[in-house]
Amino acid sequence: MLDVTLIVLCAGNSTRFDKSCKKQWLRVGKEPLWLNVTNRLNSFSNFYQTIVVSHKDELNYMQNFNDDYIYVEGGISRQESIKNALKVVKSKYVMISDVARACIPELVVKELLQNKSKADCIVPVLDVSDTVIYENNTINRDEVKLIQTPQLSVTQILNNALNTSIEFTDESSAIKNSGHQVFYIKGDISSKKLTFGDDIKQIPCLKEPSGLFFTGTGFDIHAFEDNKEMFLGGIKLPYEYGFKAHSDGDVLIHSLIDALLGAAGAGDIGEFFPDTDDTYKGIDSKILLEKIVNFIYSVGYEIVNIDLTIIAQKPKINPFKNDIKSSISKLLNLPKQFINIKATTAEKLGFIGRAEGVAVQSIANLKYYNWMEK
Numbered sequence: 001m002l003d004v005t006l007i008v009l010c011a012g013n014s015t016r017f018d019k020s021c022k023k024q025w026l027r028v029g030k031e032p033l034w035l036n037v038t039n040r041l042n043s044f045s046n047f048y049q050t051i052v053v054s055h056k057d058e059l060n061y062m063q064n065f066n067d068d069y070i071y072v073e074g075g076i077s078r079q080e081s082i083k084n085a086l087k088v089v090k091s092k093y094v095m096i097s098d099v100a101r102a103c104i105p106e107l108v109v110k111e112l113l114q115n116k117s118k119a120d121c122i123v124p125v126l127d128v129s130d131t132v133i134y135e136n137n138t139i140n141r142d143e144v145k146l147i148q149t150p151q152l153s154v155t156q157i158l159n160n161a162l163n164t165s166i167e168f169t170d171e172s173s174a175i176k177n178s179g180h181q182v183f184y185i186k187g188d189i190s191s192k193k194l195t196f197g198d199d200i201k202q203i204p205c206l207k208e209p210s211g212l213f214f215t216g217t218g219f220d221i222h223a224f225e226d227n228k229e230m231f232l233g234g235i236k237l238p239y240e241y242g243f244k245a246h247s248d249g250d251v252l253i254h255s256l257i258d259a260l261l262g263a264a265g266a267g268d269i270g271e272f273f274p275d276t277d278d279t280y281k282g283i284d285s286k287i288l289l290e291k292i293v294n295f296i297y298s299v300g301y302e303i304v305n306i307d308l309t310i311i312a313q314k315p316k317i318n319p320f321k322n323d324i325k326s327s328i329s330k331l332l333n334l335p336k337q338f339i340n341i342k343a344t345t346a347e348k349l350g351f352i353g354r355a356e357g358v359a360v361q362s363i364a365n366l367k368y369y370n371w372m373e374k
């Protein structure tokens with residue numbers, strides 16, 4: 001077992017990656033990129049531990065994928081994410097890599113490990129073959145190096161070097177700034193960092209995402225409550241009663257949220273919006289659905305179709321079906337042809353038949369965002 005802990009940084013926001021999906025959640029086959037990269041780096045050596053640093057909004061979801069790794073919540077910057085991960089590192093050395101560098105060759109990792117005692121930080125660099133200008137002046141390109149990851153550092157020295165208000169863009173800069181030594185090894189063009197949307201065409205090792213479809217179901221019930229506005233599918237219905245709930249009680253949207261989360265394997269509405277949290281008291285459920293749709297797309301899915309069944313003895317749904325469909329189409333950014341809404345009574349049976357409340361059953365189909373197509 002190596003005295004080196006691997007840290008894979010996956011907590012970014014992909015703001016420069018102009019796609020609906022975040023970089024770390026692009027699918028390679030059936031695996032999210034972060035898992036593919038972490039497994040790949042682990043296949044190169046027997047690390048003491050492996051720490052995956054996740055965006056706070058994805059931590060619960062991410063830890064469902066693999067029990068072999070430690071998951072740590074990232075910070076507001078790459079440096080803060082590193083500092084959070086270092087809190088749980090026990091080994092003398094730490095190797096830190098950007099998940100955005102998906103195709104790091106095994107040889108680079110081996111070279112880093114073989115040279116780990118040559119300095120306080122071992123860094124792969126690339127020479128520059130283009131002419132370089134700096135502030136409109138041509139400079140000697142032989143003196144320019146492009147820094148890559150993974151970078152292998154002495155844990156304690158890195159910890160101390162990051163104990164500063166200065167924001168560095170990589171470990172070696174911080175370690176040099178603290179007066180310690182850096183040793184450079186030859187990097188590789190395959191370690192290119194995925195930053196902008198177009199970069200994806202230059203990442204050689206990735207295979208296209210699986211064409212599988214993923215199905216989830218949702219089911220919700222709400223009792224009626226007098227003197228409350230009724231919302232269903234984001235539409236206000238003209239009745240003098242509404243649904244008893246912590247939120248605005250939109251039972252259709254709640255059922256749909258659970259179907260979307262179910263298809264993505266991301267749990268349920270209560271995990272995202274606890275009804276014990278006053279933040280969501282009386283909230284417009286359209287806001288909740290928009291958050292869930294953004295989550296679903298950001299973690300690498302696209303919505304294929306949904307089918308909703310409203311079970312209600314009252315109110316009459318048919319007059320509003322088309323408005324509800326239009327509302328859901330807008331909220332999901334999904335053409336109406338992929339949204340089906342059915343309504344049925346309970347034949348006066350049970351609590352629904354006694355017109356005490358309404359139930360909605362939903363089903364949703366998702367597929368992976370195919371980054372190879374776009």
Ligand SMILES: Nc1ccn([C@@H]2O[C@H](COP(=O)(O)OP(=O)(O)OP(=O)(O)O)[C@@H](O)[C@H]2O)c(=O)n1
Nearest residue numbers: 009010011012013014015016077078081099100
């Ligand atoms: N708060 C942050 C910011 C970045 N990273 C990680 O650091 C690596 C390099 O960052 P970058 O390529 O800039 O990723 P993003 O921050 O997602 O991109 P952007 O700056 O365009 O938002 C990425 O693997 C990213 O996931 C991180 O773990 N925590």
Ligand SMILES: C[C@](O)(CO)[C@H](O)COP(=O)(O)O
Nearest residue numbers: 078098147148149169170193
């Ligand atoms: C760490 C790094 O990959 C070295 O080149 C780079 O500094 C990361 O920059 P980013 O803007 O956080 O992607």
